[in-house]
Amino acid sequence: MFNWAQWLADWLVYSVFGVQAGSKLGDALNFFIFDTIKIFILLLILIYIITFIRSFFPPEKIREILARKKGNMFLGHVLAALLGIVTPFCSCSAVPLFIGFVEAGIPLGITFSYLIAAPMVNEVALVLLYGMFGLKIAAIYLVAGEVIAIVSGILIGRLNLEKHVESYVYGLGGKNVDINIPEPTMQERLSDTWIFTRDLLKKIWLYVVIGIGIGGFMHGWVPAGALAKYAGANNPFAVFVAVVIGIPLYSNAAGVIPLVSELTRAGVAMGTALAFMMSVTALSLPEMIILRQVLRPKLLAVFVGIVGGGILFTGYLFNYLL
Amino acid sequence: MHIKILGQGCAKCEQLYKEVVKADQALQSGVEITKVQDMKEIVSYGVMRTPALVINGEVKVVGKVPSAEEIRNLIKGGR
Numbered sequence: 558m559f560n561w562a563q564w565l566a567d568w569l570v571y572s573v574f575g576v577q578a579g580s581k582l583g584d585a586l587n588f589f590i591f592d593t594i595k596i597f598i599l600l601l602i603l604i605y606i607i608t609f610i611r612s613f614f615p616p617e618k619i620r621e622i623l624a625r626k627k628g629n630m631f632l633g634h635v636l637a638a639l640l641g642i643v644t645p646f647c648s649c650s651a652v653p654l655f656i657g658f659v660e661a662g663i664p665l666g667i668t669f670s671y672l673i674a675a676p677m678v679n680e681v682a683l684v685l686l687y688g689m690f691g692l693k694i695a696a697i698y699l700v701a702g703e704v705i706a707i708v709s710g711i712l713i714g715r716l717n718l719e720k721h722v723e724s725y726v727y728g729l730g731g732k733n734v735d736i737n738i739p740e741p742t743m744q745e746r747l748s749d750t751w752i753f754t755r756d757l758l759k760k761i762w763l764y765v766v767i768g769i770g771i772g773g774f775m776h777g778w779v780p781a782g783a784l785a786k787y788a789g790a791n792n793p794f795a796v797f798v799a800v801v802i803g804i805p806l807y808s809n810a811a812g813v814i815p816l817v818s819e820l821t822r823a824g825v826a827m828g829t830a831l832a833f834m835m836s837v838t839a840l841s842l843p844e845m846i847i848l849r850q851v852l853r854p855k856l857l858a859v860f861v862g863i864v865g866g867g868i869l870f871t872g873y874l875f876n877y878l879l
Numbered sequence: 880m881h882i883k884i885l886g887q888g889c890a891k892c893e894q895l896y897k898e899v900v901k902a903d904q905a906l907q908s909g910v911e912i913t914k915v916q917d918m919k920e921i922v923s924y925g926v927m928r929t930p931a932l933v934i935n936g937e938v939k940v941v942g943k944v945p946s947a948e949e950i951r952n953l954i955k956g957g958r
Binding site: 615616617620649650652653654656657660725738749752753847850 | 926927940942943
């Protein structure tokens with residue numbers, strides 16, 4: 558599908574710029590140009606498609622679906638985690654979303670399955686994983702992320718932590734007003750989809766280019782396996798360190814993934830890399846601060862602890878398996 | 880006429896506020912525009928996505944910044 562982009566990158570680097578094929582600079586430039594073209598085409602097409610699909614699943618509808626599944630808890634968790642893939646998530650909406658779910662009587666554990674899956678299994682991460690690592694790793698990330706969301710939600714539900722939700726959350730029920738916003742027409746849907754895709758790309762493009770740029774530099778100058786000694790599968794601390802480093806990197810998820818693909822080539826074990834990327838997307842400092850408005854410290858700590866534990870487990874598991 | 884912009888200071892909430900102020904100036908409609916940043920008040924409108932636009936107590940837009948034209952039409956419709 559991208560043979561033409563490889564041809565273009567070869568032509569630009571070796572013929573137009575006159576850089577020698579096989580040199581460090583040549584490798585780095587070629588990697589940078591080819592990957593930039595490939596990643597941006599994938600991002601544009603796939604984000605557009607996913608955004609279009611998600612326009613049919615606004616959170617109001619998700620809430621309705623989940624509220625109806627209250628009887629079957631396990632199905633509720635699975636459904637919440639699956640719906641998390643297709644729904645929009647901006648950490649600034651985490652609180653109204655949380656309150657909206659709890660108000661509708663959706664159990665706390667199911668609400669968490671959704672709140673964990675939505676930011677972790679997001680379209681930008683999946684597209685970049687597919688583009689940089691291929692289908693298999695993207696699929697592993699998706700399945701592992703879903704399992705973490707389902708299991709963490711079930712655990713949080715079992716722990717009966719409702720009393721650790723800020724009490725005002727439960728007192729807002731009576732004031733609920735009906736919102737009657739008409740279903741958008743197909744034309745509105747398509748134009749909203751385009752605006753969302755454009756804005757998202759505007760927000761992340763620089764991070765992606767910087768990520769690929771550093772990746773390109775490593776491609777040329779850092780030999781394969783150079784980091785294996787420090788972050789290979791036989792270093793048991795690598796996964797833990799990767800998860801901790803990932804927490805403050807939230808807003809740079811788009812730039813981190815292209816970089817991580819080069820880190821794995823340099824010898825960072827795949828499980829460690831997966832854990833790192835999950836930590837970047839699922840555990841974010843700003844989101845924790847925002848969620849503190851509705852979660853008391855103990856529940857927030859349980860949330861971070863369980864999700865962090867799930868990510869660590871995934872990291873060790875795939876270091877062992879892959 | 881009273882317009883409220885619901886949102887806890889996210890980038891899009893700020894953008895929506897500016898667009899509404901601009902539309903109000905263009906139309907010289909003299910509406911009262913307030914930002915609502917208190918989460919309890921935001922959720923009291925039943926809103927789960929921000930920013931949201933409330934005109935005369937009625938939620939008109941959730942989770943997006945509408946085009947300048949749409950905003951002008953909403954203001955005209957509210958008078």
